[in-house]
Amino acid sequence: MSVALSPAVLHGEAAFQAARRAKWRVTILGLLILVAALVVAGWVSEVHPATLAAGLPRVGEYFARTVPDLRWATLFRDWETEGSLAAWFYRLDKWLWLLLETANMAALATLIGGVLALLLSFPAARNIAHSVPSYHLARRGLEAMRTVPEIVYALILVWAFGVGPLAGIIAIAAHTTGALGKLIAEAIENADMKPWDGVRAAGGTWVQAGRFAILPQVAPNILSYLLLRFEINVRGASVIGFVGAGGIGQELYLVISQNYYEEVSAIVILIILAVAMIDLLSEMLRRNLIGTEARA
Incomplete structure (x- = not known):
């Protein structure tokens, strides 16, 4: 059995939906402005995807070089022994x-x-x-x-x-x-x-x-x-x-x-x-x- 809604309830529901749609429009507009600002900032700062793609492997290569060549057999030897902690922190x-x-x-x-x-x-x-x-x-x-x-x-x-x-x-x-x-x-x-x-x-x-x-x-x-x-x-x-x-x-x-x-x-x-x-x-x-x- 359907229940008839009063005009006041219908008016309130319509106002709520209108406010919701307006809020979504403002949110989408804000996100578009943010994305545009980020793109412009990246362009001005010369942050290009190609540059990032070329540079990231070199960053990884540098960090890989800083990893010490530790060896379990000599890990706890003196600082003169290669592969030991003492040699790393000599x-x-x-x-x-x-x-x-x-x-x-x-x-x-x-x-x-x-x-x-x-x-x-x-x-x-x-x-x-x-x-x-x-x-x-x-x-x-x-x-x-x-x-x-x-x-x-x-x-x-x-x-x-x-x-x-x-x-x-x-x-x-x-x-x-x-x-x-x-x-x-x-x-x-x-x-x-x-x-x-x-x-x-x-x-x-x-x-x-x-x-x-x-x-x-x-x-x-x-x-x-x-x-x-x-x-x-x-x-x-x-x-x-x-x-x-x-x-x-x-x-x-x-x-x-x-x-x-x-x-x-x-x-x-x-x-x-x-x-x-x-x-x-x-x-x-x-x-x-x-x-x-x-x-x-």
């Missing part, structure tokens, strides 16, 4: 020292950048900024610091300070300040303003309100951002060594330029293991500290 003592230097560079740069970012993030937060000019000055300053890539900072600073870790530390710290400052400022803008209003109403200064009303709210976010940035900076410190800014990257650039293929893979594996260990330690520290703060 400069392990030097590489571990350079990895430690890289981690120290990243840690010091993260600490410096984190302190500067914390100081600049409060005037860069719209909801608590002293004034509109100070807000824009702090925001634009943070943007300028994170816009310039670390390796560009490193190139300039190596020319100024010479080859070594100092240039790398300053370069990473400058970029870290800009990146962390934005994240912390946005966390401050999302904070509850009632404690701030209470401290200010009780006669507290702007600094006191920031310290006692805002900072406790955003402290877990700051800790999480700092640990994440430290992991990023370890990788960044490995890269800027290519321009003479110290660390394991400088050694990696040397072996790549001299086509020491097996040494390339050994150093890359050490960097991956170091970053993985730092990631695990950072995750454990973040959980413990944030969990302790939440219970408090």
Whole structure:
């Protein structure tokens, strides 16, 4: 038995179908525009399928050359024996020292950048900024610091300070300040303003309100951002060594330029293991500290 639908229901169904068709048209139009933009971007960037097809086998060939010729019979022999792990990592003592230097560079740069970012993030937060000019000055300053890539900072600073870790530390710290400052400022803008209003109403200064009303709210976010940035900076410190800014990257650039293929893979594996260990330690520290703060 068929049920007659009221005009209101029929009108609602028609409106729903019309809205659905309009949504599909907008989606298809958006996808067409995206595809067209990708094609134009590929053409401008000279990303041609023929070039990719010709280059990919060479990439595979290079990686194949970095694979060491390990042999089970001699795998655990001394470094003078071909096919052994010790021969593959025959400069392990030097590489571990350079990895430690890289981690120290990243840690010091993260600490410096984190302190500067914390100081600049409060005037860069719209909801608590002293004034509109100070807000824009702090925001634009943070943007300028994170816009310039670390390796560009490193190139300039190596020319100024010479080859070594100092240039790398300053370069990473400058970029870290800009990146962390934005994240912390946005966390401050999302904070509850009632404690701030209470401290200010009780006669507290702007600094006191920031310290006692805002900072406790955003402290877990700051800790999480700092640990994440430290992991990023370890990788960044490995890269800027290519321009003479110290660390394991400088050694990696040397072996790549001299086509020491097996040494390339050994150093890359050490960097991956170091970053993985730092990631695990950072995750454990973040959980413990944030969990302790939440219970408090």
